[in-house]
Amino acid sequence: MWEACKSSGPEICLPVYYERLVLDPKPQMERILKFIGIKWDDRVIHHEQAIGVKGGISLSKKEPSTNQVNKAVNQEALSKWYGEIPASTLNQLKKEAPMLKRLGYDTDQSPPDYNKLLNPLAEKTLNL
Numbered sequence: 001m002w003e004a005c006k007s008s009g010p011e012i013c014l015p016v017y018y019e020r021l022v023l024d025p026k027p028q029m030e031r032i033l034k035f036i037g038i039k040w041d042d043r044v045i046h047h048e049q050a051i052g053v054k055g056g057i058s059l060s061k062k063e064p065s066t067n068q069v070n071k072a073v074n075q076e077a078l079s080k081w082y083g084e085i086p087a088s089t090l091n092q093l094k095k096e097a098p099m100l101k102r103l104g105y106d107t108d109q110s111p112p113d114y115n116k117l118l119n120p121l122a123e124k125t126l127n128l
Contacts, residue, residue, distance in 0.1 A: 002099065017103075019114040025073045048072045082111040 005013035014035045021028040029044050043050060050056035051070055059066045093100060093107040100107050104117055 002103070017117055019078060019117050022073055022075050022078060023114060024118055046072065078114055079111055 002015075005015055014032065016028065016032060026045055030040055033040055033044065047057070047069075048071055051059060059069060063069075090110055097107070106112055106116060
C-alpha cells in the first residue's frame, strides 16, 4: 500500500499516521481536510459533542465501533497493545516487518516512543 500511495503522488494519496492523528489531532485533521478540499471547522476535533443532538450525528447501536466513536479522540489505544505481544515476536520485528522502520517506527524500543513521530525532522523524513 505504501508503494502504491507513493507512486500515486502527493495530490492523490495522503499518508496519515494513526499515532500522529491521536497525539496531535488538530494539525493532522487540518491537513486531511485540506487534502480533500473541506474547510476547517473546530467541531471536527470535538465530534463526540455532536453525537445524539438535534442536527448532529446519528450512530447505529448495532455498529461495533459506536462505543469508541462516542468518545473524544484519546491515546488509550496507543499503549493498550503493549504487553499483549510476546517478546519473541517483538524481537523479530526488524526481520519480519522492515516496513515499520521505513515508516519511522523504532523497532528497538518497547513500548514505542510515539512522540518521536511528532518530531519536525521525522515529519520531513516520513512525508512522500
